[in-house]
Amino acid sequence: MPVLRGYTAADWGAVLDLCLLAFAPACESLERLLGTGLDAKSSIRGHLRSLIRPGERRRLVVAELHGSVVGFAHYRIDRDAHSGIIGLSAVHPALQGRGIGSLMFNHVLAAMRAQGLKYATADTGGHSCHAATRRAYEKVGFVAVPMVHYFMKLGAPRAVSPPGSRRERGQGARHRTRRAG
Numbered sequence: 001m002p003v004l005r006g007y008t009a010a011d012w013g014a015v016l017d018l019c020l021l022a023f024a025p026a027c028e029s030l031e032r033l034l035g036t037g038l039d040a041k042s043s044i045r046g047h048l049r050s051l052i053r054p055g056e057r058r059r060l061v062v063a064e065l066h067g068s069v070v071g072f073a074h075y076r077i078d079r080d081a082h083s084g085i086i087g088l089s090a091v092h093p094a095l096q097g098r099g100i101g102s103l104m105f106n107h108v109l110a111a112m113r114a115q116g117l118k119y120a121t122a123d124t125g126g127h128s129c130h131a132a133t134r135r136a137y138e139k140v141g142f143v144a145v146p147m148v149h150y151f152m153k154l155g156a157p158r159a160v161s162p163p164g165s166r167r168e169r170g171q172g173a174r175h176r177t178r179r180a181g
């Protein structure tokens with residue numbers, strides 16, 4: 001079984017590589033759905049970089065097996081909501097399905113409990129490529145709350161009628177009729 005420990009600067013290359021590998025199916029699925037202009041890999045790289053900032057990296061847990069980084073998991077804390085949020089996590093694709101994800105998630109949940117938090121949340125997609133992630137979250141005790149996440153590219157605005165324009169026209173016509181009578 002791997003050893004869990006805190007992230008160190010020497011882990012960056014390994015963490016980035018395994019993260020991009022683990023998210024490749026999700027990135028491809030997202031780009032098929034929304035267009036390749038999205039560049040999902042760049043946004044994951046940017047997000048990962050934001051997690052190694054000094055205030056964040058203490059909540060970045062790394063799984064090491066035989067001297068190699070094989071997984072990582074990050075969590076945030078929302079004190080107002082008494083919640084911990086499992087954020088970005090990944091296990092090297094060659095080692096998925098062997099309990100490393102559950103080990104990291106249980107470790108993170110224990111860290112949240114130790115900090116007096118009452119709730120934990122985690123998000124993932126509803127697509128088939130996220131089936132393993134949903135299963136991994138459910139395995140450690142999460143209950144799925146179905147939601148729909150909307151996304152659009154902010155290009156040129158679409159030509160749309162102003163909201164309520166038909167109704168307004170109708171009211172105007174009625175108003176004119178009353179005045180005429």
Ligand SMILES: CC(C)(COP(=O)(O)OP(=O)(O)OC[C@H]1O[C@@H](n2cnc3c(N)ncnc32)[C@H](O)[C@@H]1OP(=O)(O)O)[C@@H](O)C(=O)NCCC(=O)NCCS
Nearest residue numbers: 022088089090091096097098099100101102132133135136
């Ligand atoms: C989510 C993730 C970290 C889980 O890591 P893992 O090491 O595979 O997790 P575990 O081995 O503990 O497996 C958890 C459960 O998922 C199941 N699972 C693994 N791969 C699966 C697959 N392809 N399809 C369905 N279930 C799968 C396991 O069988 C296990 O359930 P079980 O014990 O009832 O059989 C890993 O799948 C991953 O890196 N996914 C891509 C990145 C991602 O989506 N990260 C999370 C959101 S940021």
